[in-house]
Amino acid sequence: xxxxxxxxxxxxxxxxxxxxxxxxxxxxxxxxxxxxxxxxxxxxxxxxxxxxxxxxxxxxxxxxxxxxxxxxxxxxxxxxxxxxxxxxxxxxxxxxxxxxxxxxxxxxxxxxxxxxxxxxxxxxxxxxxxxxxxxxxxxxxxxxxxxxxxxxxxxxxxxxxxxxxxxxxxxxxxxxxxxxxxxxxxxxxxxxxxxxxxxxxxxxxxxxxxxxxxxxxxxxxxxxxxxxxxxxxxxxxxxxxxxxxxxxxxxxxxxxxxxxxxxxxxxxxxxxxxxxxxxxxxxxxxxxxxxxxxxxxxxxxxxxxxxxxxxxxxxxxxxxxxxxxxxxxxxxxx
Numbered sequence: 049x050x051x052x053x054x055x056x057x058x059x060x061x062x063x064x065x066x067x068x069x070x071x072x073x074x075x076x077x078x079x080x081x082x083x084x085x086x087x088x089x090x091x092x093x094x095x096x097x098x099x100x101x102x103x104x105x106x107x108x109x110x111x112x113x114x115x116x117x118x119x120x121x122x123x124x125x126x127x128x129x130x131x132x133x134x135x136x137x138x139x140x141x142x143x144x145x146x147x148x149x150x151x152x153x154x155x156x157x158x159x160x161x162x163x164x165x166x167x168x169x170x171x172x173x174x175x176x177x178x179x180x181x182x183x184x185x186x187x188x189x190x191x192x193x194x195x196x197x198x199x200x201x202x203x204x205x206x207x208x209x210x211x212x213x214x215x216x217x218x219x220x221x222x223x224x225x226x227x228x229x230x231x232x233x234x235x236x237x238x239x240x241x242x243x244x245x246x247x248x249x250x251x252x253x254x255x256x257x258x259x260x261x262x263x264x265x266x267x268x269x270x271x272x273x274x275x276x277x278x279x280x281x282x283x284x285x286x287x288x289x290x291x292x293x294x295x296x297x298x299x300x301x302x303x304x305x306x307x308x309x310x311x312x313x314x315x316x317x318x319x320x321x322x323x324x325x326x327x328x329x330x331x332x333x334x335x336x337x338x339x340x341x342x343x344x345x346x347x348x349x350x351x352x353x354x355x356x357x358x359x360x361x362x363x364x365x366x367x368x369x370x371x372x373x374x375x376x377x378x379x380x381x382x
Contacts, residue, residue, distance in 0.1 A: 070380055071267070071353065071354050071356050071357045071382050072096075072097075072099070072355065072356045072357075073097055073356075073376065073379055074097060074098075074099045074100065074101065074356045075358065075359050075362035076100075076101045076269065077103065077362045078363075079363070080121075081123045081124075081125055082123065082125060082126065082128065083125035084362075087364040087368070088364050089129060091362070091375075092129060092130060095375050097130055098130055098131045099130060099131070099132040099134060100128055101136050102122060102135060102136060103122065104122050104135040104137055104161075104165055105122065105138075105165075106120060106137075106139070107137060108142075109140070109143060116146070118161050121161070121165060127171070128171075134173060134175045135173055135177070136176075136178075137162065137177070137178055138179040138180070139179065139193075141180060141182060141186055144180065144182060144189045145185060145189070149189050151189060151192035151193045152196050155196035155197040155200050173203065175205070176201055176203055177206045177207065178194065178205065178206075178208070178225075179207070179208040182213075190223070191221060191224070194207065194223040194225060198224065204226045205226055206225055207229070208229050208269070209229065209264070210230075211255040212255070214230065214255055214258050214259060214262045215258040217258075222263060222264050227264065227265040227266065227267065229266065229267050229358060230268050231360075232247075232269060232270055232342055232346065233246050233247055233270070233334075234246060236248040238277060238284055238287070239284040246273070246274075246332050246333075249345070252342075256345060256346075256349040259351065260350070260351040261351075262351075265352070267356040267357070267358060268346055268354050268357055268358070269359070270342055270357060270358070270359055270360070271360050272339070272366045274290065274369070275287045275288055275289050275290070275291055276291035276296075276329045276330065276332075277329070277330040277332060278328075278329055279327065280324060280326075286321070288329070290366070291331060292331060293331050293333070296329065301316055301318075301323070308330055308331045309328060310328065310331070311326065311327070311328055312326060312328070312329070313325065336370060336371070339378050340377070340378065340381070343378045346381075347381050350382070353382045354382060357375075357382070359375060
């Protein structure tokens, strides 16, 4: 009888292992023109991606009229080759701090513009995501906006969550949404001579212990991008997106001085950006080891496994920096 029970337990163990569901692989798409390259489409297929979070537009204040307006709306050169799309609206915090802020009016206009883009392109959605790094000063307006937008849209609403909003949720409050996405990047000081401003485990560790206490269900967004921190005369003057060590190693107008740091040798324009002789560029990127470290730390401190891991962002210039199986390797941690 004991031997029989042992075999039953063994069979059940293997069945449970086979049935284990890892989080789905999803992506953010953050360009203003939706037009996937062959590699980007291949990446979606190889990872059985069913959902893409597409930045539809930013909400900003017009510099002259001070009116809220949609900046750089998305243009679709092709239809997304996935089952589900989630429009993402990025709202600058200054919109929430505007003295003329009206939650009902802003929610209605935001909903209408999302609907207009969908109608124009023959698209539909069941979920909309709001991306805003709200603060203690803007939380009241932000929470009111979320309530109004959820009521008007009658759709599933998700929102981005930052680490500080997790740790201090009793002060920053929790938006009334269906779930959140923890943005596990942009956690350091831009321009720091030694640390990586995209990801820093020491900084992240100050917040991770609070994850299990956070009441809202969370998925995780992980970075796969790089940038160059461009400094002139000791001050940061810009971030050069998608710039890598390889780009600068192949360009004789840049000289590697120390690890990940380059000096401009000749004044010149590169892709519309002026680089003055003597300027410095610090490359910040995310390695495979970084991604695995993030996944391991998040798994250890999560109250429950996320349903999705969303990688930021879907771009062949990012994808080329990793082996093909990296995305499934990361989701397998959970």
